[in-house]
Amino acid sequence: MPQTLFDKIWDRHVVRNLDDGSSLVYVDRVFLHERTGGVALTSLAESGREVRNPAQVFATMDHILDTYPGRGDATEVPGGEAFITTMRATAREAGITLFDINDPRHGITHLISAEQAITLPGLVVVCPDSHTCTLGALGAIGWGIGTSNCEHAMATETLRARKPLQLAVEFSGELANGVTAKDMILYLIGKYSASGAANHAMEFRGPAISALDMEARFTLCNMAVEFSAFTGLIAPDEKTISYLAGRPYAPVGNRWDEAVEHWRALRSDDEATFDKVLSIDVSEVPPTVTWGISPQHAVAVTDGAPELDTADSSEQRAEFTQAMDYMGLKPGQPLIGLPIDGAFIGSCTNARLSDLRSAAAVLKGRRVAEGVRAICTPASAQVKQAAEREGLDQVFTGSGFEWREPGCSLCFNAGGEGFGPEQRVVSSTNRNFRGRQGPRTRTHLASPASVAAAAVAGCIADVRQYQEAAA
Amino acid sequence: MRAFTVHQGVAAPIMQDNIDTDQLIPSREMKRVSKSGLGAGLFAGWRYRYDGSQKIGPAEDFVLNQPAYRDASILLSGRNFGCGSSREHAVWALTDFGIRAIIAEGFGAIFRMNCGRNGLLAIDLPADQITALQRFCEADPQAHRLTIDLTNNRVDAGDQHSFAFSIDEADRHMLLNGLDFIDFSLQFRDDINRFAEAYRQQHSWAVLPPPSNVG
Ligand code: SF4
Numbered sequence: 144m145p146q147t148l149f150d151k152i153w154d155r156h157v158v159r160n161l162d163d164g165s166s167l168v169y170v171d172r173v174f175l176h177e178r179t180g181g182v183a184l185t186s187l188a189e190s191g192r193e194v195r196n197p198a199q200v201f202a203t204m205d206h207i208l209d210t211y212p213g214r215g216d217a218t219e220v221p222g223g224e225a226f227i228t229t230m231r232a233t234a235r236e237a238g239i240t241l242f243d244i245n246d247p248r249h250g251i252t253h254l255i256s257a258e259q260a261i262t263l264p265g266l267v268v269v270c271p272d273s274h275t276c277t278l279g280a281l282g283a284i285g286w287g288i289g290t291s292n293c294e295h296a297m298a299t300e301t302l303r304a305r306k307p308l309q310l311a312v313e314f315s316g317e318l319a320n321g322v323t324a325k326d327m328i329l330y331l332i333g334k335y336s337a338s339g340a341a342n343h344a345m346e347f348r349g350p351a352i353s354a355l356d357m358e359a360r361f362t363l364c365n366m367a368v369e370f371s372a373f374t375g376l377i378a379p380d381e382k383t384i385s386y387l388a389g390r391p392y393a394p395v396g397n398r399w400d401e402a403v404e405h406w407r408a409l410r411s412d413d414e415a416t417f418d419k420v421l422s423i424d425v426s427e428v429p430p431t432v433t434w435g436i437s438p439q440h441a442v443a444v445t446d447g448a449p450e451l452d453t454a455d456s457s458e459q460r461a462e463f464t465q466a467m468d469y470m471g472l473k474p475g476q477p478l479i480g481l482p483i484d485g486a487f488i489g490s491c492t493n494a495r496l497s498d499l500r501s502a503a504a505v506l507k508g509r510r511v512a513e514g515v516r517a518i519c520t521p522a523s524a525q526v527k528q529a530a531e532r533e534g535l536d537q538v539f540t541g542s543g544f545e546w547r548e549p550g551c552s553l554c555f556n557a558g559g560e561g562f563g564p565e566q567r568v569v570s571s572t573n574r575n576f577r578g579r580q581g582p583r584t585r586t587h588l589a590s591p592a593s594v595a596a597a598a599v600a601g602c603i604a605d606v607r608q609y610q611e612a613a614a
Numbered sequence: 615m616r617a618f619t620v621h622q623g624v625a626a627p628i629m630q631d632n633i634d635t636d637q638l639i640p641s642r643e644m645k646r647v648s649k650s651g652l653g654a655g656l657f658a659g660w661r662y663r664y665d666g667s668q669k670i671g672p673a674e675d676f677v678l679n680q681p682a683y684r685d686a687s688i689l690l691s692g693r694n695f696g697c698g699s700s701r702e703h704a705v706w707a708l709t710d711f712g713i714r715a716i717i718a719e720g721f722g723a724i725f726r727m728n729c730g731r732n733g734l735l736a737i738d739l740p741a742d743q744i745t746a747l748q749r750f751c752e753a754d755p756q757a758h759r760l761t762i763d764l765t766n767n768r769v770d771a772g773d774q775h776s777f778a779f780s781i782d783e784a785d786r787h788m789l790l791n792g793l794d795f796i797d798f799s800l801q802f803r804d805d806i807n808r809f810a811e812a813y814r815q816q817h818s819w820a821v822l823p824p825p826s827n828v829g
Pocket of ligand 1: 205490551
């Protein structure tokens with residue numbers, strides 16, 4: 144029977160199908176972070192259970208720790224240090240590998256899981272974090288879970304779940320200037336809503352996906368969860384294989400050859416069927432920005448907040464009103480020219496080397512507008528180091544950006560650092576939820592280059608004008 | 615896990631789509647390395663009034679602060695409830711507050727699984743049925759309680775409405791019997807051992823060496 148990519152990985156991992164329709168699915172890797180990892184390991188120990196296979200469990204610190212230069216265990220988040228010290232103590236106790244704060248391999252979990260080749264194509268990788276789907280870009284099942292399921296995975300080396308339905312999103316055409324993978328995924332969610340992939344695992348495929356480099360693929364898969372997908376994945380190809388070659392945890396010698404052979408077969412069969420198929424011609428995708436409080440409130444940057452009479456129901460009208468109220472916008476108000484207070488380039492979505500390069504290309508020779516607080520947090524220590532080798536840090540600081548240590552930083556507010564109430568921020572992150580970047584902070588999601596353009600303009604701006612002027 | 619068979623309670627409508635787990639409990643309310651005591655942080659952004667980021671009292675108009683809904687144990691909501699962050703704290707905050715069931719037009723995938731692990735029932739109903747329940751409850755929240763019967767998969771609104779629902783059979787079994795899901799899976803320890811051994815032989819490239827940098 145023809146199989147999809149997802150079938151091939153899932154079916155290979157089924158330990159046992161149970162009568163109730165669920166399956167016990169084998170888990171290859173577990174990744175923890177200090178926000179929930181310490182709780183999971185403590186709870187596991189308290190219930191008298193052990194980590195079954197410590198070799199497959201990894202941990203890092205990314206969510207709570209500060210990203211100021213010279214940071215240590217102390218945090219601006221009240222009580223945050225306890226999360227860090229508990230993570231460290233429980234990791235040691237359980238005998239798992241920890242990439243601690245000053246480790247040169249440190250960074251946001253989903254970043255380092257790929258950089259270190261801890262995630263490989265064909266694996267089932269879980270983490271108590273919803274953006275684990277990022278790793279689907281390597282052709283793995285990246286599965287975000289809660290704490291209880293994380294304990295289950297560590298105690299049993301499995302998860303128990305029903306196999307999800309499957310969705311294929313076919314991307315054809317060529318991206319226009321100024322348009323990135325971030326715009327593609329925002330456009331998709333804007334078009335089909337934040338629940339467009341509910342109950343489905345989704346495969347991104349087609350020529351426009353093959354054309355993307357690995358970093359762009361991570362960005363795309365990262366936001367599968369904002370589309371309510373079980374996960375998102377992309378079949379491994381030669382780009383994937385060369386990305387992984389020589390990385391620390393990648394297999395070597397014969398094992399590498401065997402792996403590559405296995406990975407080359409990891410693609411959906413031509414006759415495989417999906418429960419649902421969506422098609423997007425990417426040449427139609429404009430530079431995209433969100434205006435509201437859900438990623439589905441995504442529109443072309445040249446557009447604006449919706450007119451109320453475009454709502455297709457009274458519920459949607461109420462939703463628009465509530466979102467505009469929160470965001471301080473009026474119906475029909477254009478996005479371009481909207482004054483901003485903050486600009487943030489960071490997160491597991493868009494703080495890889497190519498993201499920083501694209502932002503730096505806009506910033507070069509320009510200054511951040513007065514009154515705008517602009518912050519760049521590279522997503523991992525390796526990204527930061529690579530950027531500094533190219534002198535990108537000089538471009539950022541020269542333009543007026545802060546240059547931070549790796550971590551989740553201002554992607555979310557944990558009670559410490561945040562942008563203030565009613566502050567308007569353009570952000571390269573993935574969630575514009577109310578309060579996400581600080582109580583009552585107003586977040587507009589965009590690509591890193593668009594964030595840089597807004598930082599320079601002092602207001603939401605069309606990135607194409609800044610790129611063309613520079614070219 | 616706390617078993618769920620039949621529950622009768624006051625239902626509070628929070629009729630929005632895409633209520634994300636950041637709204638259910640903002641990260642800043644997850645103050646301790648612990649699963650307990652999170653009820654105070656439930657809907658913190660909506661439930662309290664603030665001066666800057668200081669709480670200065672309850673937001674009187676928020677539904678769960680209204681006297682008629684203060685003891686609500688059921689929530690009614692819109693599409694894609696519990697989307698966003700995987701934080702199980704959202705479920706712990708709900709259960710700590712006293713919520714036993716949520717009736718919505720779909721749930722975030724991770725949130726739904728987290729509910730199942732904690733005895734919280736997540737029920738999908740179509741929009742028109744949720745609206746009917748909402749009207750029923752709002753007419754007299756204290757007197758018009760909903761009855762949720764997981765043994766028969768039905769939600770009853772007095773004698774005005776009775777709706778059938780379906781939930782994942784595995785979750786249902788665990789909820790009805792209040793089973794610990796790790797213990798449940800460990801019944802299949804032998805299968806897991808056998809599988810893991812064969813898997814590692816066939817996929818030696820996927821096997822990691824024992825950790826070296828701990829100590
Ligand atoms: S960068 Fe943001 S979205 Fe990514 S793991 Fe950290 S907090 Fe979550």
